[in-house]
Amino acid sequence: MIDYSHSWISLLPPLFALxxxxxxxRVLLSLGLGILLGALLLFSFAPWxxxxxxxxxxxxxxxxxGGVNTWNMSIIAFLLLLGMMTALMTLSGGTRAFALWAEERVRGRRGAQFLAFFLGIFIFIDDYFNSLAVGSVARPxxxxxxxxxxxxxxxxxxxxxxxCVLTPASSWGAYIITLIGGILLSHGIVDYSPLGAFVAMLPFNFYALFALLLVFAVIWLQIDLGRMHWHEARLQAFEQDSSAKASPDEQIQEHEEGRALDLVLPIVTLIIATFASMVWTGAQALQAEEAAFSLLGAMENTDVGLSLCLGGLAGLAAALVGALRQKMSWPAIAHALKIGAKSMVGAILVLFFxxxxxxxxxxxxxxxxxxxLTQAYLDPQYLPLILFLVSAVMAFSTGTSWGTxxxxxxxxGDMAAATEIALMLPILAAVLAGAVFGDHCSPISDTTILSSTGAWCEHIEHVTTQLPYALSGALIAAVGYLALGMTASLSLALISASLxxxxxxCALYLWSQRLKATRPQG
Known part of the structure; x- marks a missing residue:
């Protein structure tokens, strides 16, 4: 294979596909052609x-x-299990009953969106799990x-x-803490433990913080921009949701006497079983290494894929109990399971590509x-901003925040040690923020794909509709990192980012109001 590590040609496959x-x-066609272009470049266009x-x-x-790729197959298995669980919840009438129950307590469209928002805040075990589980609950x-x-x-x-990137007790937090520990050790920094450094970096993660605040503002002020406004306006005019794709709910006959518990119990079982499995698999790994048990240690060594599968099996079993309680026939249950599994095929194909x-x-x-490219820019005052932008481009192009x-x-870490050691934690936080932003925008990111899957939204519609919001969050973060580099003050950086x-x-709200005025909703 040809080495393109120092050539702009290495950017062609991801940029072409994106x-x-x-x-x-057309996502699959685009990804396929990007893969083909990359393969041809690697082998000088030699067909064989x-x-x-x-x-x-x-x-x-x-x-x-020589064995099964356990990570990939675990994610595929979890998707299939979740699809089947969702279908059974629909068959038993749980989805319909929960929607009716919530309708009496959730106040309007804003309340429905806040339900999804707060569930996303509190279910932070893993990004895959978050997107799919919260989507299953909030979508009805x-x-x-x-x-x-x-x-x-x-x-x-x-x-x-x-x-996930802000929470130590998540799969992301455990992975990041492990990386930070190695960096601190290699540079002889003993002022912080790895966990202490992670916590100290949280206020510097401007993109993650302001992205969450921006979601709150978008829901509260009903800020709908660009194509998002188009989709929302069509729905308010009682037209079809053009961003939606067919879900199992539309192909299964719902039981009329279902209970909200038939949806709540499987989801709660899924959450508890997944978290318990993550602790258990982590504890097993610690025991194998003859290390003392701790919750953080267990999360650092957990097998996320296996844990998701075990949680999925438990959730599916709980959903099956609900269907059997309604005395559904086994042929009806088998039909629902088939539809649920089949509904995930599209997402699985996109993931494979x-x-x-x-x-x-x-x-x-x-x-x-x-x-x-970062080696050409070593001015300490611009390092946080530069590393935020480079990490964003890398995550967007590669579709992986963890790889970034x-x-x-x-x-x-090396750049901070060579220029200004005091900037070590802010610079590391800028990398985390940039990676999350790039991953957030990328059509080939696992999290982006599974978010559209959890919402049963057309994938490219999700990518294009959320882009204005993600770019707005990135602009806010960039202001914060520029101020941080120039003043070396967290307080001034936070004030700048807050302004x-x-x-x-304000600008997004005015834009949204102008769209609503020029394009009435029915």
Whole structure:
């Protein structure tokens, strides 16, 4: 394979796939052509070498090191389990009953959106789990109050990764703490423990903080921009939700006497069983290493994929109990399970293509090329802003925030140690913020794909409708990092970012009101 680690050519496959997806709105075709272009570039357009590489890449998604690729297959299994669980909740009437129950307590469209928002805040175990579980609970309510699936997908996506990156007791937090510990050790920094450094970095993670605040403002002020306004206006005019795709609910006959408990019990079971499984698998790993048990240690060593599957099985069992309680026939249950599993095929195909493109991007060394660009900019006062932007571009291009963390955090640590050691934590936080922003916007990001899946929203509709909001959050964060670099003061940086937030919200609100005035809702 040709080494493109120092060439702009390494940017071609991801940018080609991303641009084509946005232009054509055909995700699988765009990802497939991006994968093909990357393979041809890696092997100098030699057909046989490129085809052999693609075959090995496809096989590697299923088989790894002579065995099953447990991570990929665990995520696929969890998706299938969740699809079947959702179908059973619909069959038993739980989805319908919960929507009727919530309708008496949730006040209007704003309340339905706040329900999704607060669920996203409190369910922070893992971003995949957050997007899919919260989507399953909130979707019946937002549908009933005629909130577009695109708006729901935006709320899911904007609470999943930002909450996970801010929470130590999450799969993201444990991974980041492990990376930070290695960086601190390599530079002889003993003032902070890895957990202490993570907590100290939280106020510097401007994008995650202001992205959450922006969701709150968007819901409260009903700020609908661009194509999001178009979808919302159509729904308010009692037209079809053009951002929605078919879900199992539309193909299954719901039981008339279902109870809200038939939806709540499976979801609560799923949450408790998943968290318990994460602690258990982490404790098993600690025991194998003969290390003392701690909750943080368990979360650092947990097997997320296996935990999701165990939680999914428990949730499916609880949903099956609800269907059997309604005395549903086994043929009806089997039919619902088939529809539920089939409903996830589209998301699984997009994930497979995204994983393949991720492998191509890794081999063509897009991340290494982007990381090398930072070496040309070593002025300490601009480092937080530069690393935020470079991490954002890397995560957007590669579709992975975790991969960006792995590449950029050690580089950022080295740059801080070589220039201004006092900027170590702010710079590391800027990398985290940039990675979350890029991942938030990227059509090939797992979290973006699963957010559209959780909301049952057309994937490209989700990407294009949330982009104005994500870019607004990035602008606010950029102001904060520029002020941080120039003043070296967290207080002044937060004040600057807060002022930028207020100005941005005012501008977005006025834009939204102008759209509503020029395009009446029916």
């Amino acid at each position: 641009g084509l997806a946005i232009l054509t709105r 070498g490129s085809l052999k590489y693609l075959g090995q890449g496809l096989l590697g998604l299923v088989v790894e090191d 309510i937002t549908d009933r109050y005629r909130v577009s699936r695109a708006k729901l997908a935006y709320i899911l996506d904007s609470t999943a990764a930002p909450m 995204a994983w393949m493109l991720g492998g191509v991007i890794k081999d063509i060394q897009t991340g290494q090329f982007l990381a090398s 963390f792995g590449i950029m955090l050690p580089i950022a 930028a937030f207020l100005l941005t919200v």
